[in-house]
Amino acid sequence: MNHTHRIGSAAPRVAAVIMAALLVLAVAATYFAFTGAVGDAVRPPTRVSLQSDRSGLVMQPGALVKMHGVEVGTVDAVRQVPGGAVVELRLDGAAAQSIPENVEARIAATTIFGSKFVTLTEPASPSTTPIVSGAVVESSSVTVEVNTVFETLTEVLAAVEPDKLNATLTSLATATSGRGSDMGLTLDETNALLAGVEPRVPTLQRDIASGATATETLADAAPDLLTNLNNLTTTGRTLVDTTDSLDAVLLGVIGMAEVGNTVLTDNAAGISSTVHELKPTTELLEEYSPEFTCFLQGADRARVGAEEVSGGNGRTMLLNSTVLFGIPPYEYESDLPRVAASGGPRCGALPNVPNDAVPTPYVVADTGSNPFRAGNTGPVLSPSSLLDFLPGGLAAPGGTR
Numbered sequence: 187m188n189h190t191h192r193i194g195s196a197a198p199r200v201a202a203v204i205m206a207a208l209l210v211l212a213v214a215a216t217y218f219a220f221t222g223a224v225g226d227a228v229r230p231p232t233r234v235s236l237q238s239d240r241s242g243l244v245m246q247p248g249a250l251v252k253m254h255g256v257e258v259g260t261v262d263a264v265r266q267v268p269g270g271a272v273v274e275l276r277l278d279g280a281a282a283q284s285i286p287e288n289v290e291a292r293i294a295a296t297t298i299f300g301s302k303f304v305t306l307t308e309p310a311s312p313s314t315t316p317i318v319s320g321a322v323v324e325s326s327s328v329t330v331e332v333n334t335v336f337e338t339l340t341e342v343l344a345a346v347e348p349d350k351l352n353a354t355l356t357s358l359a360t361a362t363s364g365r366g367s368d369m370g371l372t373l374d375e376t377n378a379l380l381a382g383v384e385p386r387v388p389t390l391q392r393d394i395a396s397g398a399t400a401t402e403t404l405a406d407a408a409p410d411l412l413t414n415l416n417n418l419t420t421t422g423r424t425l426v427d428t429t430d431s432l433d434a435v436l437l438g439v440i441g442m443a444e445v446g447n448t449v450l451t452d453n454a455a456g457i458s459s460t461v462h463e464l465k466p467t468t469e470l471l472e473e474y475s476p477e478f479t480c481f482l483q484g485a486d487r488a489r490v491g492a493e494e495v496s497g498g499n500g501r502t503m504l505l506n507s508t509v510l511f512g513i514p515p516y517e518y519e520s521d522l523p524r525v526a527a528s529g530g531p532r533c534g535a536l537p538n539v540p541n542d543a544v545p546t547p548y549v550v551a552d553t554g555s556n557p558f559r560a561g562n563t564g565p566v567l568s569p570s571s572l573l574d575f576l577p578g579g580l581a582a583p584g585g586t587r
Contacts, residue, residue: 230279231259231276231277231278231279231282232259232276232277232278232279232282232317232318232319233262233274233275233276233277233319233320234274234275234277234317234319234320234321234322234323235272235273235274235275235320235321235322235323236272236273236274236275236291236293236304236322236323236324236325237270237271237272237322237323237324237325238270238271238272238273238293238324238325239269239270239271239325245261245264245273245293245301245302246261246264246301246302247260247261247262247263247264248260248261249261249301249302249303249304250303250304251275251276251277251303251304251305251306252303252304252305252306253281253285253289253305253306253307256281258277258278258281258282258285258306259275259276259277259278259281259282260275260276261273261274261275261276261304262274262275262276273293273304273325275304275323277317282316282317282318283316284316285306285316285317286308286309286312286313286314286315286316286317287313287315287316287317287318287321288309288311288312288313289306289307289308289309289312289317289323290306290307290308290309290323290324290326291304291305291306291307291323291324291325291326292304292305292307292325292326293305293325306323473531474530474531475531476531476533477530477531477532477533480533480536480537481533481536481537483536483537484533484536484537484538484539486537487537487538487539520554521554521555522554523553523554523555524552524553524554525553526552526553527551527552527553528551528552529551532549534546534547534549535547
């Protein structure tokens, strides 16, 4: 009887131990499920760092990390570093597979007083490689908290004396009172001016770029410019040292100008008449001025050829001469000189006369003489001129010349 009672009393104890163990396991499972330890064991999380100039006053560990409005992780820790803050992010392993490695981040808030969270956004050209543990993401911006604004405003108000601020605002109100239309007109004119400048902004940008190039050129030339300025100091010192001589020169120039003025005044009529009489001559020279260039150039080329013929020593010349028949003797009246040539200006074959152009063509003009009027371009025997080659032919009565 007593033995049966002991067996029956042990069963509740075993059941109590089992219930307690099950309760502990349920609590542990709930804890691990809530903290994500179970998921971490199945798929390890991806841990990345977010760098920002600041984290926000209400950014705390456990804050959400969202992408496209969907939770993809949480904030593990927030560390302050020189020049900013580092936010350690714990991303879900499965969600990290769809997040590109060049993802962009921003620290935002649900409301102006709400806690901060991290929102991830895809860039314009997302990478096909998913983000991995150890990656560093740069924060593009951090939402400004109202308390930060209040803190800044408090610092400003603490630095500004209220009475002086009141006086300044009163003066500003007095200055702008009743001038709303003028201010509106000024704004309209400014808007019109900016509208006119806007189409020329690309040109201004190019000019500024060109100005930068010009500035670089001036910078490169600065040593030479400074050297020239230093040389000018020497010139200026010389001018200062020779001031008396310069004064004398200037006085002499003034005196010469006075004398020249007197001479020109007394001879103004004669000078005017002379210049007027030279007008036809200068007009003729102007008309035939192209011939001067080709004639002088041709003469220079002939000089070079003549130097080769004469040996180029400037003292002797060897000539092989002969008698060229064919030019008829002078005839009275038909060969009298006349000044009636016209035409031109012309250079003929000058200044370059090729060998195959020698002899050059003879230009027939109304000058009273044409030695080739009979078509005799080569040697022709003229019986009437034979007397010139006989002894005493030139002195004989009735000679041809």
